[in-house]
Amino acid sequence: MGQVTLRGIGKRYGSTEVIRGIDLEVQDGEFMVFVGPSGCGKSTTLRMIAGLESITAGELLIDGKVVNTLHPAARGTAMVFQSYALYPHMTVAENMGFALRMAGIGAAERARQVGRAAEILRITELLARFPRELSGGQRQRVAIGRAIVRKPSVFLFDEPLSNLDAALRVDMRIELTRLHADLGTTMIYVTHDQVEAMTMGDRIAIFHEGRLAQVGAPLDLYHRPANTFVAGFLGAPRINLIDCPSAHHALWQQWLQCQADRPSAGRAAPSRLGVRPEHLQVVPVGSGVPATVVMAEHLGDCSILHVQVAGIAGLFNLKSVRDSGTFAAGTLIGIAADAASVLAFDADGRRLA
Amino acid sequence: MRQTAAALLQALARRDLAAASRILTDVLPVRLSPATVPYVLISPFVLLFLVFSLFPLVFSLYLAFHVWEPTDGLAAMTYVGIDNFRFALGDDWFWKSLGNTVWMALASGVPQHLVAIPLACFLNSGLGRGRDLAVGVFFLPYITSTVAIAILFSSLFSTDYGLINLALAHLHGIPLLGTLLPAQPVDWMGRPENIKPAISLIVFWRYLGFNVVLYLAALQTIPGDLYEAARMDGAGWFRQFWFITLPSLRPMLFFAVTLSVIGGLQLFEEPFILTGGKGGSDQAGMSTAIYLYRTAFDFNDFGAASAMSWLLFFLVAGLTYATNRAFRPRAGSQ
Numbered sequence: 001m002g003q004v005t006l007r008g009i010g011k012r013y014g015s016t017e018v019i020r021g022i023d024l025e026v027q028d029g030e031f032m033v034f035v036g037p038s039g040c041g042k043s044t045t046l047r048m049i050a051g052l053e054s055i056t057a058g059e060l061l062i063d064g065k066v067v068n069t070l071h072p073a074a075r076g077t078a079m080v081f082q083s084y085a086l087y088p089h090m091t092v093a094e095n096m097g098f099a100l101r102m103a104g105i106g107a108a109e110r111a112r113q114v115g116r117a118a119e120i121l122r123i124t125e126l127l128a129r130f131p132r133e134l135s136g137g138q139r140q141r142v143a144i145g146r147a148i149v150r151k152p153s154v155f156l157f158d159e160p161l162s163n164l165d166a167a168l169r170v171d172m173r174i175e176l177t178r179l180h181a182d183l184g185t186t187m188i189y190v191t192h193d194q195v196e197a198m199t200m201g202d203r204i205a206i207f208h209e210g211r212l213a214q215v216g217a218p219l220d221l222y223h224r225p226a227n228t229f230v231a232g233f234l235g236a237p238r239i240n241l242i243d244c245p246s247a248h249h250a251l252w253q254q255w256l257q258c259q260a261d262r263p264s265a266g267r268a269a270p271s272r273l274g275v276r277p278e279h280l281q282v283v284p285v286g287s288g289v290p291a292t293v294v295m296a297e298h299l300g301d302c303s304i305l306h307v308q309v310a311g312i313a314g315l316f317n318l319k320s321v322r323d324s325g326t327f328a329a330g331t332l333i334g335i336a337a338d339a340a341s342v343l344a345f346d347a348d349g350r351r352l353a
Numbered sequence: 354m355r356q357t358a359a360a361l362l363q364a365l366a367r368r369d370l371a372a373a374s375r376i377l378t379d380v381l382p383v384r385l386s387p388a389t390v391p392y393v394l395i396s397p398f399v400l401l402f403l404v405f406s407l408f409p410l411v412f413s414l415y416l417a418f419h420v421w422e423p424t425d426g427l428a429a430m431t432y433v434g435i436d437n438f439r440f441a442l443g444d445d446w447f448w449k450s451l452g453n454t455v456w457m458a459l460a461s462g463v464p465q466h467l468v469a470i471p472l473a474c475f476l477n478s479g480l481g482r483g484r485d486l487a488v489g490v491f492f493l494p495y496i497t498s499t500v501a502i503a504i505l506f507s508s509l510f511s512t513d514y515g516l517i518n519l520a521l522a523h524l525h526g527i528p529l530l531g532t533l534l535p536a537q538p539v540d541w542m543g544r545p546e547n548i549k550p551a552i553s554l555i556v557f558w559r560y561l562g563f564n565v566v567l568y569l570a571a572l573q574t575i576p577g578d579l580y581e582a583a584r585m586d587g588a589g590w591f592r593q594f595w596f597i598t599l600p601s602l603r604p605m606l607f608f609a610v611t612l613s614v615i616g617g618l619q620l621f622e623e624p625f626i627l628t629g630g631k632g633g634s635d636q637a638g639m640s641t642a643i644y645l646y647r648t649a650f651d652f653n654d655f656g657a658a659s660a661m662s663w664l665l666f667f668l669v670a671g672l673t674y675a676t677n678r679a680f681r682p683r684a685g686s687q
């Protein structure tokens with residue numbers, strides 16, 4: 001069991017309110033990802049769930065029981081720290097078995113449980129080593145192993161992969177996803193890496209200034225963001241947005257046309273329109289809205305064009321899969337949005353359709 | 354002059370010895386070639402080291418194998434082989450001074466660490482803003498002159514008017530506790546059985562702050578998330594102290610205990626001043642350092658004193674090695 005419920009959870013330090021009321025239901029066995037820009041309160045929320053930070057407002061329930069003031073060790077949660085926080089003077093086996101030792105479990109039983117966790121993570125040959133004799137990736141595994149040994153009902157991860165190099169991060173990402181599938185335990189995972197968020201999470205909770213901006217399945221959030229913040233946060237390069245002052249511009253007119261194609265398009269007049277880079281196409285100069293290539297980034301599998309449209313400040317991003325090599329800076333092109341791909345937002349940034 | 358010095362430093366920072374030699378040649382009466390510049394510049398240190406460190410060291414080793422009447426000049430030395438060592442090892446007072454030294458080193462040193470570590474932990478976690486002030490107060494005795502401290506404690510330990518006896522007299526009035534305490538004023542510095550405890554107390558008090566500062570510095574380098582991890586693993590405050598703090602302090606513990614061992618075995622100033630340079634009645638406060646000082650300067654036996662100082666050195670070296678064995682971190686963890 002590992003159902004975590006947050007009811008109006010808040011946190012203030014003195015007079016500054018850093019978490020302003022979070023309501024969230026994490027289902028048993030779910031992989032929930034917390035993302036958001038730096039300082040939005042992801043770690044604070046996670047640490048309140050762990051019990052390392054006191055809760056100043058609201059209720060935290062684990063499996064239906066209020067645990068606001070329960071000791072961290074008694075909540076059935078296990079945390080993997082960004083810095084790993086391995087005990088430097090203990091061997092890997094002692095690190096992993098520390099919680100069992102604190103719980104008064106005998107040496108033989110400890111060794112058995114540590115051995116089994118080590119097998120799952122393939123670190124059996126490291127058990128006698130000290131943390132400083134391990135690579136970053138191995139330390140990460142030990143930290144995860146230490147959490148597994150406790151057989152928690154909820155795993156808490158605070159940016160566990162951010163100290164690893166890019167290749168190792170991809171491996172560990174896959175491994176953690178597999179681990180989740182194997183163990184079937186609830187996991188709450190904090191990251192600021194949206195690739196991790198999109199690929200690992202059953203659901204994503206996007207934080208913004210101490211509140212939840214939106215909660216949902218990754219692709220739902222991507223295609224149906226609740227507001228301009230979520231639309232801008234997910235997706236790289238960022239979504240292209242234009243404001244109503246450009247209403248008489250050809251680009252606005254074109255996008256508005258596309259937006260009207262959406263089956264869900266409402267009647268309200270949008271004050272902002274957005275198109276993701278992969279939904280902006282290069283078309284012959286005559287058709288579409290004329291634009292000038294300012295910079296082209298060729299990534300091999302695709303090209304990212306930064307283009308300037310006369311009469312609109314700021315650059316637009318296009319992600320094109322074809323014709324990648326042919327655009328140099330200064331090339332004149334036409335751009336057009338895909339039908340039904342345009343998102344419309346109201347004056348407060350909420351999505352209309 | 355300032356400009357010359359600045360120009361010289363710049364030239365040296367550039368490792369431009371030719372420029373440095375030009376600058377020095379301008380101000381010195383002799384011409385210096387670039388190759389000799391480095392040697393000239395380090396010569397003050399080397400000279401001081403040779404005169405005040407290396408020479409006494411070698412000379413005392415030499416003396417240890419000779420008898421010497423200093424008033425008759427250097428020619429009055431006679432080689433006697435290991436006689437001085439044999440004499441020292443057969444000398445009752447030497448053994449007595451060693452016993453005194455070890456007694457006082459333990460009685461002042463062990464409590465230093467037993468008190469300094471919890472105190473440092475308390476200061477580290479408990480006090481917030483007041484911490485620097487508290488550390489300063491504890492550190493003050495360490496930077497105070499030994500003479501001033503000795504005078505202060507002479508008056509505190511004074512038999513008839515000392516504050517300590519006054520306090521004891523008041524406490525004696527309290528039921529239960531009072532029966533454990535002496536009814537008569539204690540003759541602290543006069544009676545042999547009281548001298549060592551009194552001196553140990555002073556030494557303990559004096560170096561406590563120094564150790565607190567050492568441990569506080571070590572405590573501040575322990576990452577906070579280790580304690581958070583331990584808390585999540587179910588360790589209460591005592592087990593956090595035992596399993597996280599103490600092992601993390603181990604390198605500093607080794608360093609601080611080593612300093613205590615070396616300092617304790619060379620104990621000199623405090624007992625010297627408090628006992629008037631003689632070691633007190635029945636030589637109860639005579640440390641080895643005092644005894645070898647007296648052997649040389651009161652009894653004029655420089656050879657035996659040198660031999661004793663080398664014996665003391667070997668004892669210090671041996672105990673330092675033992676400390677190292679006892680406190681060094683587990684292989685691989687550092």
Ligand SMILES: Nc1ncnc2c1ncn2[C@@H]1O[C@H](COP(=O)(O)OP(=O)(O)OP(=O)(O)O)[C@@H](O)[C@H]1O
Nearest residue numbers: 013016018036037038039040041042043044045192
């Ligand atoms: N002890 C504290 N006292 C005051 N403010 C704090 C304290 N701890 C955190 N904060 C504030 O709370 C806010 C949220 O911090 P938190 O660490 O949860 O952010 P985060 O989302 O994890 O960011 P990051 O991605 O950078 O780790 C920040 O604005 C931070 O300044």
Ligand SMILES: [Mg+2]
Nearest residue numbers: 042043044158
């Ligand atoms: Mg964080």
